[in-house]
Amino acid sequence: MASEHPLDLPETTLIHARKIVSKAFLKRWYIHSYTIFTQTLKHCPPGIKLEIGSGGGFFKIHYPEIKTSDILTLPDLDFQLDAQQLPFQNRSLAGIVMLNVFHHIPNPGLFLNEANRCLKxxxxxxxxxxxxxWFSRFIYK
Structure with a gap:
């Protein structure tokens, strides 16, 4: 479950989402990252492609077939889930993308095992x- 840290509240995530699209450099960086994701997903087998930690981003605008998810209850998500307990069958996902998420996962090894289990x-x-x-702190401020 989500922690009670202010950064992990739905309201904070929505504030960050507005900040991402309002700051030109940050928005361009997200779009660049989404381009990398799109190129990677082209090389996946057919099937479900999942973004984990979608809350603050807008990848679905650039890649409409992506299934979005977050641990928080947020509008417009396809799934609310915990990345450490993915609700998918073995070998059912074609691809998983994550932007600025991995460092938020309490048990990274558990997530990596789950990703391995679920990926085709x-x-x-x-x-x-x-x-x-210092530069990233300036950009994200």
């Missing part, structure tokens, strides 16, 4: 993670 043969897991630098 030749399925892809693509994660983009932030670097904590």
């Amino acid at each position: 043969v030749h399925g892809k897991l693509c994660m983009i993670e932030p670097a904590n630098t």
